[in-house]
Structures are given as structure tokens and as C-alpha cells.
Amino acid sequence: MMKKISMFIVITLFFSCSMSKVQEKTGSNFYVGTYTNGESEGIYKYQLNAAGKLKQIGLVAKTDNPSYLAKTKDNKTLLAVDETNENGTGYVNSFRIEKDSLVFVSKSKSGGAHPCFVSINDKNQVLVANYSGGNVGFLEIDDQNGLTNLLAVQQHVGNEINPKQQTPHAHFSKFHPTKNEIISVDLGTNQLWFSTFDTQKKELAFTNQKTLNMNIGAGPRHFTFHPNNKWMYVVNELNNTVSLVKEKENLYTVDQTIAMLPKDFKKYSKAADIHISKDGQFVYASNRGHESIVIYKVNPENGTLSLVGFQNVKGKHPRNFSLSPDDNFLVVANKDSNNIVSFKRDAKTGKLSFVSEVFAPNPVCVLF
Numbered sequence: 133m134m135k136k137i138s139m140f141i142v143i144t145l146f147f148s149c150s151m152s153k154v155q156e157k158t159g160s161n162f163y164v165g166t167y168t169n170g171e172s173e174g175i176y177k178y179q180l181n182a183a184g185k186l187k188q189i190g191l192v193a194k195t196d197n198p199s200y201l202a203k204t205k206d207n208k209t210l211l212a213v214d215e216t217n218e219n220g221t222g223y224v225n226s227f228r229i230e231k232d233s234l235v236f237v238s239k240s241k242s243g244g245a246h247p248c249f250v251s252i253n254d255k256n257q258v259l260v261a262n263y264s265g266g267n268v269g270f271l272e273i274d275d276q277n278g279l280t281n282l283l284a285v286q287q288h289v290g291n292e293i294n295p296k297q298q299t300p301h302a303h304f305s306k307f308h309p310t311k312n313e314i315i316s317v318d319l320g321t322n323q324l325w326f327s328t329f330d331t332q333k334k335e336l337a338f339t340n341q342k343t344l345n346m347n348i349g350a351g352p353r354h355f356t357f358h359p360n361n362k363w364m365y366v367v368n369e370l371n372n373t374v375s376l377v378k379e380k381e382n383l384y385t386v387d388q389t390i391a392m393l394p395k396d397f398k399k400y401s402k403a404a405d406i407h408i409s410k411d412g413q414f415v416y417a418s419n420r421g422h423e424s425i426v427i428y429k430v431n432p433e434n435g436t437l438s439l440v441g442f443q444n445v446k447g448k449h450p451r452n453f454s455l456s457p458d459d460n461f462l463v464v465a466n467k468d469s470n471n472i473v474s475f476k477r478d479a480k481t482g483k484l485s486f487v488s489e490v491f492a493p494n495p496v497c498v499l500f
Contacts, residue, residue: 160457161189164465164472165198165212165497171470172493174198175212177232184461184474184487193227193234201499202250202258203229208275210234210499211252217245217264224250224260224271226278238278243269243285244302249354253307257329259314266300268316270329270336284329286336290321294349294370297322303369304354310361313339319351319369324377324384344384346375354405359412363435367392367406367417374406374417374428376435388436392419392426405452410459414440414482418450418464425453425464425475427482443484447471454498461487465495472498 159181166172177189198212214223222242227234244265260269270284288300301320316325326339351370364377376388401421415428428437447466475484
């Protein structure tokens with residue numbers, strides 16, 4: 133009897149170790165959204181192994197301009213914007229995730245022209261930021277039937293001094309992680325917009341604060357929450373800065389703004405994406421022109437940022453990037469050089485070191 137038990141334990145340990153080695157070798161898969169005005173045909177799938185090496189798995193869905201992607205929490209459904217303008221609207225597509233393919237399920241209007249961002253919460257509620265429409269669309273989704281028709285649209289109004297800010301340009305919209313609030317970013321009006329979804333009236337209603345003005349000409353584009361959900365870091369495209377936004381007594385204010393470029397860099401550049409490490413210690417943002425990832429250290433006491441340094445992205449126009457699920461790597465999509473590049477991340481210093489690169493046609497979104 134004891135021999136059988138011992139043999140069972142040995143076999144169990146063997147298979148456990150074998151599975152661990154398989155997982156170690158395979159690493160993480162991720163999807164890449166693209167612009168389809170060149171070689172790209174839609175959404176592609178790639179692999180990042182445990183050593184940080186990149187490999188293309190292949191095209192998984194033919195679709196137009198899937199410039200931003202999102203997944204449901206259960207990883208069964210993928211959403212992709214169709215960044216276009218057909219009679220004043222773009223679209224959102226939903227796909228069922230099946231191994232190395234995406235099966236088309238549904239298509240809905242986004243509520244405005246050129247949707248450039250999509251997000252989804254745990255309730256399967258969907259937000260779409262429409263850049264040229266200057267508005268935010270609200271939909272819902274389920275795994276079986278896909279997206280509902282458009283349920284609500286919130287139109288932004290206003291402008292600013294920069295030539296790119298003559299009309300509203302919604303660029304980002306996300307659900308607050310701990311309360312019933314939606315925060316949207318408008319590059320054109322130079323503001324953050326705050327609202328809730330009224331389930332009775334089926335409409336997006338502004339909060340009492342409604343908006344937060346950023347520094348003149350900043351051009352806010354995206355933001356990321358600190359893991360404590362009290363601090364937000366906003367990347368400003370037009371003046372190449374990152375702003376720390378804090379909430380106190382239900383009022384959001386700008387607490388700090390820090391430059392994204394070296395003082396001696398005088399050429400044209402514009403900021404793009406921003407993310408934070410899971411431990412909340414480091415913030416990363418991308419520069420298109422300087423062609424770099426800027427790295428900041430977070431002060432744990434007050435959230436303020438201090439510069440760590442810059443990492444060249446080994447490509448051109450890093451429109452989007454993502455940290456790997458284990459935070460060990462940072463993966464950059466360089467649109468104009470048609471490549472995806474992986475960097476090893478030092479958890480203690482926040483610094484990055486080059487590991488691998490692979491061809492990708494017009495890559496503009498990385499989704500693990």
C-alpha cells in the first residue's frame with residue numbers, strides 16, 4: 133500500500149514539474165491591434181515566452197482598423213474598435229476567443245466618428261471614446277449574444293489654444309475601479325470629464341464636478357490608476373508631460389506635473405501611452421519622436437513622480453505598450469517601424485533592458 137502511495141506522489145510531482153516547465157516555456161500570449169491602411173489585415177496574436185522572446189502566432193481576425201482592444205474579465209470575448217467614419221459613426225466589434233482564432237459575434241455603432249479606445253468593466257458594461265465625434269458611447273455585452281446597440285452617448289463641448297484642440301476629441305474613457313463613476317479624457321477640450329450611468333434614464337449623467345481643466349495646451353490623452361485607486365497619472369500628448377491627479381472630498385485636482393522629455397531635446401515629439409507597475413512603484417509613458425519610454429519612480433507617501441531615466445524603444449512611433457501579466461516585461465508597439473519590442477523590467481530600479489523584437493504590421497495596441 134505504501135509503495136502505491138509513494139508511486140502516486142512521484143507521478144504527481146513529475147507531472148506538476150512538467151506542467152510548470154511547459155508554462156515556463158510558453159509564457160504569455162497577447163493580441164495586437166493595428167491600422168489596416170498598409171500590410172495589416174486586422175488583429176494578430178503573438179507569444180512572449182518566459183525569457184522575453186517574441187514570436188508571431190498569426191492573423192486571428194480580419195477586420196478594419198482595430199486600433200484598440202479590450203477583453204471581458206472571463207477572457208471569453210474580445211472587443212475591437214473599428215476606427216472609421218461612416219456617416220458620422222465608427223463601430224465596435226466583438227469576437228469569441230477560441231484558441232488561436234477569434235470568431236466574429238457582433239458589430240455595433242460606437243456613437244461617433246473614429247473610435248480610438250474601448251474599455252469594459254466587471255459588469256460587462258462598455259465605454260467607447262470617439263476621437264472625431266468628441267463623445268463617449270455606452271454599450272453592454274454578453275458572451276452569447278455580443279454587444280447591445282448603443283445605449284447612450286455623452287457629447288463633449290469646448291476647445292483650447294492648440295490647433296489640435298479646436299473641437300472635442302475624446303481619447304480615453306474608463307470605469308472607476310471602486311465606485312460608480314466614469315472618467316473620460318478629452319484632448320480637444322483639455323479636460324477630464326466625470327459622469328455616472330443612470331440605469332433608470334439609460335443615460336450618462338455628469339457628476340457635480342463634471343470636468344477638471346488640465347494645464348493650458350496640455351492635451352490629455354490617457355491615464356492609469358495607482359493600485360491604491362486614489363491617484364491617477366494622466367499622460368498629456370501635446371505638452372509632453374505626466375500629471376498626478378488626486379481626489380479629496382469628491383473633488384479632483386492636479387497635484388503635480390512632470391516633463392516626459394530630456395531638457396536638451398528640442399525636436400518634435402508627442403506623448404502616447406502610460407502604465408504603472410502592479411506594486412505601484414514605477415510609472416512608464418511613451419514618447420513618439422524621442423522614441424522612448426520614460427521611467428518614473430513613485431513616492432509612496434504622496435504619489436509624486438521623480439525621473440529614473442529613458443529607454444530607447446528600438447523603433448519609431450511607440451503608440452502603445454503594455455506590461456506583461458507578471459510585470460517582468462514591457463512590450464512596445466512601434467507603429468511606423470512595424471515592430472514589437474520586448475524589454476526586461478528590473479523590479480527594484482524600474483529600468484528596462486532590451487530582449488527581443490519581431491515584425492508586426494502597423495501595430496498600435498498590445499493586449500495581454
